[in-house]
Amino acid sequence: MSRVTQASPRTPPARGDAATRVRPQAGRSQSSATRRNWLFLAPLAAVNLLVVAGPAVATVYYSLTEWNGLSAPTFIGFANYVELVQDTRFLNAVGHNLYYAAFMLIVPITMALFGAFMLSSVRRFRLLFRTLYFVPYIVLSVVNASIWKYLLSPETGIAAGLNQVGIHWLDDVYFLGDTDLALTSVAFVDNWHWWGFLVVLFLAAMQDVDKTLYESVRLDGASRFQEFWHVTFPSIRPTFVFVVVLTIIWSFLAFDYAYVLTRGGPADASMLVSILLNANAFSYQRAGYASAMGVAMTSFTVVVLSVYTWLRKRGWEI
């Protein structure tokens, strides 16, 4: 398969992947040239092996051990995994992640789809709106979280603002301190910083939609909603499905906003798997058990991506 030689003259095409170019073989010098060319990948391979690939393999091994992170690990087979499926704290966190995924699949995607559709239908101020929606995404999560801590606290922010005009509905509502509200509040703040990013993605896809499709349904007397449903949505389906897949994966790995706003509390009410894993690995000295959690989280990602790939292979146009 290797066809590159240093000295061989290159032939067109002028553009395109190197893989499409075929050139004559040049004997022995070619394999040493290939070996030298591999060196271009050496820095990447080294840093990946050190930080990612090596430790990833180690995680699989440590997940089969009782290990506190410092002393030598003891091999215990699948005991960590057996414990994992019976651990109510872990299962509780998994449930929260599923709820989080449902929230992030419904709220930000709906807001972004309609926001982007409206933006694609107007002419003026499009860039201004897009910029305003996008800005929360680039502000540091700790700053965003601080703003919302202020806004959602019953003594300050929105509650205090309502007090000024004599409305006392929120005086006793602890959005981040109530076990019933904490998880939804965290997801809400995460959504606030996230949906504008999706607007940009969807808007880019919508601007590529063939304009003549709109003209034909318009002549058939379609309403704006019908336009969206019959033209826009089918045309951006690959982007939509992609965002859905990413949302599912990322919701299972969510960390920042829950960590800063509630640290998983109160009483584990907003505990997510990523926070629980860190607690096990670095506070409870249960690095082996945390490794098993890491393998479980990765397995989830692998399953989601495999289903996605499988559906595409079966001819789903996604």
Add this chain to the structure above:
Amino acid sequence: MATTRAPLPPTVRRGGPPRVWWFYTLLTFLAIFAAAPLVALGFNSVKSDQEIASNPLGPPQEVHWDNFLHAWQDGNIGRGLVNTAFLAIGTVVGVWIVAGPAAYGLARLNLPRNGAVVFYLFMMTALPVQMFLVPLFYMWTKVGLYNTIPGLIIIHIALSAPFATLLLRSYLITLPVEFEEAARLDGASEFSIMRRVILPLAWPGFLTIGLVAALAAYNDLFFATLFIQSDELMPVSTTYLGFQTGFTRQWSLTSAAGVIITIPILLLFMAMQRKFVEGLTSGGLKG
């Protein structure tokens, strides 16, 4: 409608202005939702704590610019920004050094198993950090990279490199090969072709991957909380987190510090919005 459709100019819209007004109303409502919390942050950053208590959301009656001075002095914010700058610059340079040659190799050198390498890099961009986090942490403590900025930089290089390589590779593929051909005929080595021919042409691609990597390093909270312990080494994200915990009830200082941290990134965003959006949206589509 069996008859042939009359070609209407694309600007003609059924319904016309009234519906567009609806759209503008809803779009404005969404814009307020997105921007109002940030505006409140700006207002509170120049109020006194007393005024925040009596006027929690509105514009300031009296402007206290000295909040910024206090926040800067009390909060170690300057130190945090300097650390973040080191972190971001180190990461960007590292990513360029690692991803540049790799992307060139994958785009131009027709290596055997090229496709397998690209597939591996795609997998790396989707791999949860939890898959390697725990052993990495204990290895870093063992080799003395824990609680050091270079240690954190190496992690960020490794995290950003696979995606940066893929992005740069797809950029390099679109570049014409004639210049390389000419250099190769003149007997230049692959390395010097990369350095003298490709680099000058590919700088927009490098700019994009640099921006994505710098933003990732600036935005990171996860690794910063775990791998940096000393106050004087913390990047601005964890510095601010500590500041906020230390001054829980002093919203004027907390807000002023928040504004100080946000302004550099906001200016950068305004200056190169197009590049930002291009880099980040391709970053979002990395899977």
